[in-house]
Amino acid sequence: MGYLQSLLGYGHTHKKRRQLQTVELKVRMDCDGCELKVKKALSNMKGVESVEINRKQNKVTVTGYIEQNKVLKKVQATGKKAEIWPYVPYDxxxxxxxxxxxxxxxxxxxxxxxxxxxxxxxxxxxxxxxxxxxxxxxxxxxxxx
Incomplete structure (x- = not known):
């Protein structure tokens, strides 16, 4: 019976698939320790494919099957001041x-x-x-x- 139901689609719930996306954050980082703390927290997060940090610009770029707000909250949980990247190229x-x-x-x-x-x-x-x-x-x- 279970096999027949699966073929007909009964009792099967479709999960909403997450799309691969990139989240950019502005995170205040002063030293290598700050950078490592943020990178470690984000790398352990489910769905994260890559984490790039540019400490000179205080910019963190996270790519993966993630949600923007969850990434922001994860960084803020490390004690760092973080916000969604507020800048665009001036041109x-x-x-x-x-x-x-x-x-x-x-x-x-x-x-x-x-x-x-x-x-x-x-x-x-x-x-x-x-x-x-x-x-x-x-x-x-x-x-x-």
Whole structure:
């Protein structure tokens, strides 16, 4: 009976498969001991494939079948101050030197990822508004001769 049920799919629950992903964290590390403590904690975590640490940038990159929040909590459990990597390359941001985006503590070539969330939606709305001002489909549009 069990064999027949397995063939028909009865009583079989499908587990949600985790996807391979990369989690980047900013972790305050001052010495080799800090680095080793973080690497050991993450390497022993279930689903972790690799752990790369760049102490100069205070950046930890974890790859595996993992969840971002669990990785963050695991690092915080070591007593280290950790957060999700808040930086993006400066050439991906429209205005890298505006207040809130520029961070002098960011690694060279990086700025805070603030503009992506807040300004991108308002920029699109402004561009759309200006485009509609001169649209052929808008009967009240400005006429330029």
């Amino acid at each position: 991906l941001v429209m205005h890298p030197y505006v207040v809130g985006t520029y961070d002098k503590r960011a690694p060279p070539g990086y700025v805070r990822n603030v503009e992506v969330i807040t300004a991108s939606s308002s920029t699109v709305k402004q561009e759309e508004r200006f485009t509609n001002l001169f649209s052929d489909e808008n009967p009240n549009a400005c006429l330029i001769m």
